[in-house]
Structure formats: structure tokens, C-alpha cells
Amino acid sequence: MDNNARRNGLCTLGLIALLAAGGAFAQDRFDGYLCCNMRSDGSWISDSNYAENGKRVIPAGTPVKVTGYGRYRVKVEIDGERQAIGNDYSRDLDNAGFARRYVVVEDPKPTIAGWPPKVREAVQRSKVTPGMTRAQVLASLGYPISSENPDLDADLWRYWLDSFSEFQLHFDAKGRVSGITTDPSTQNRVWTP
The missing domain is CATH 3.30.1450 (Beta-lactamase Inhibitory Protein; Chain:B, domain 1)
Structure with missing residues (x-):
């Protein structure tokens, strides 16, 4: 096998892995509700849920749409606004488990x-x-x-x-x-x- 064929084979395997990973993330996009009262600065909700000045409480049961994932964050849409729920201190949980912790299927x-x-x-x-x-x-x-x-x-x-x-x-x-x-x-x- 020549180098071009080997590179093409590796590129194909990389593309398959990328598509499989994208499919896994697509499966984890879902609609639900906030499990609990969470505090937001307008774009960021930390798992620490600090009650600092300027943060508003988004009540438990607020409808949420999980739209994607980033590094230690779950991208969501709440009341038409983009937000991220940051996994700042619970990194023993993977993104999917972290998302399912805070965005629940049943309205509380x-x-x-x-x-x-x-x-x-x-x-x-x-x-x-x-x-x-x-x-x-x-x-x-x-x-x-x-x-x-x-x-x-x-x-x-x-x-x-x-x-x-x-x-x-x-x-x-x-x-x-x-x-x-x-x-x-x-x-x-x-x-x-």
C-alpha cells in the first residue's frame, strides 16, 4: 500500500469517527425542563450556582432545549436565549450525564x-x-x-x-x-x- 492510499484510508477512518461522534452528540440534543433553580448572568449558568449580584434565578421547571455541547459545557436555549450550563466543578460527569442532571424530561x-x-x-x-x-x-x-x-x-x-x-x-x-x-x-x- 502506498502512502497516498494509506493517507486516504486514515482520512476515511477519521471522517467515520467524526461522523459517529457527531451522531452521538445529535442523539443527546433534547427538550426538557430545568431540574432546579439555576442562576444565570445572561449567558452562563455554572454548576456552582453562585448567588452573585446581577444573576437572575431561572426557576425549576423552565422549558429548556439542549442544542449542543462544548468543552465542559452544555449549550441550551431558555426562553429563546442562548445559554451555556458550565460544568465548572463536576467534571467527573461527562457532558451527556451532566446535561441529563440539569435538564430533565419530566416537568418538576x-x-x-x-x-x-x-x-x-x-x-x-x-x-x-x-x-x-x-x-x-x-x-x-x-x-x-x-x-x-x-x-x-x-x-x-x-x-x-x-x-x-x-x-x-x-x-x-x-x-x-x-x-x-x-x-x-x-x-x-x-x-x-
């Missing part, structure tokens, strides 16, 4: 509507109240960063309100929020007794 709004009034109010305000289940905390605050919280059945979840304001949620044996550990300022911003 009917489930949220069935929760007790105090829990619904906490979720609407992106806060936590004692007695919330893990699912209710996820709807309100989003997922805790997977690199710091590899086990969602753990008794403690670590969150960050911003780069310097960590808070830890404690769950009892029944999987309900039993307390919070943080500084008073952060507690006032995230906790509803």
Missing part, C-alpha cells in the same frame, strides 16, 4: 406544587428550611458540586453561595434537612427557619 413544577406551603415558598426563594427532603433541596438550590459531594445519599452536602461563603446542609436518618453550618450572613441568605 407539578411535583413542587404538591409540596407543603413552607417548602414551596423556600423553593421559590431558592432557600432551605428544616425538614426538606433531598429532592426539595435539589429543586431549590441545584445540585451540590459533585467533586465535593460524590455521594448524594451522604448526611452532609456542601454548597457555596459565592467563592467565600460555604454552607453545609445536614440530613437526618430519614433524609430530611436537620440543620445548617455556616456563618450568620450566609445563613440569613439561604436559610428559612
Whole structure:
């Protein structure tokens, strides 16, 4: 086999691999709903979900269209606006798994509507109240960063309100929020007794 034939063969294999990868990405494009309250600066939603000034909360259950993928990001369309959900701190998840974590097929709004009034109010305000289940905390605050919280059945979840304001949620044996550990300022911003 001469060099030209070998190059053509390799180019063909590369093209087949590229088309197969493109097909895999095309399969992961789907419509769904935000799993949880997420904060956006207008174009970027980080998995850290920081509550920095200028960020608006996009409520759980908002319709979302997954349009593609980039390096550590899922490209989406929300209310006609292009956004990216950035996998900034949960890189143990691949793009497809990361996308399916935040964009769910079933609308969570009917489930949220069935929760007790105090829990619904906490979720609407992106806060936590004692007695919330893990699912209710996820709807309100989003997922805790997977690199710091590899086990969602753990008794403690670590969150960050911003780069310097960590808070830890404690769950009892029944999987309900039993307390919070943080500084008073952060507690006032995230906790509803």
C-alpha cells in the first residue's frame, strides 16, 4: 500500500469517527425542563450556582432545549436565549450525564406544587428550611458540586453561595434537612427557619 492510499484510508477512518461522534452528540440534543433553580448572568449558568449580584434565578421547571455541547459545557436555549450550563466543578460527569442532571424530561413544577406551603415558598426563594427532603433541596438550590459531594445519599452536602461563603446542609436518618453550618450572613441568605 502506498502512502497516498494509506493517507486516504486514515482520512476515511477519521471522517467515520467524526461522523459517529457527531451522531452521538445529535442523539443527546433534547427538550426538557430545568431540574432546579439555576442562576444565570445572561449567558452562563455554572454548576456552582453562585448567588452573585446581577444573576437572575431561572426557576425549576423552565422549558429548556439542549442544542449542543462544548468543552465542559452544555449549550441550551431558555426562553429563546442562548445559554451555556458550565460544568465548572463536576467534571467527573461527562457532558451527556451532566446535561441529563440539569435538564430533565419530566416537568418538576407539578411535583413542587404538591409540596407543603413552607417548602414551596423556600423553593421559590431558592432557600432551605428544616425538614426538606433531598429532592426539595435539589429543586431549590441545584445540585451540590459533585467533586465535593460524590455521594448524594451522604448526611452532609456542601454548597457555596459565592467563592467565600460555604454552607453545609445536614440530613437526618430519614433524609430530611436537620440543620445548617455556616456563618450568620450566609445563613440569613439561604436559610428559612
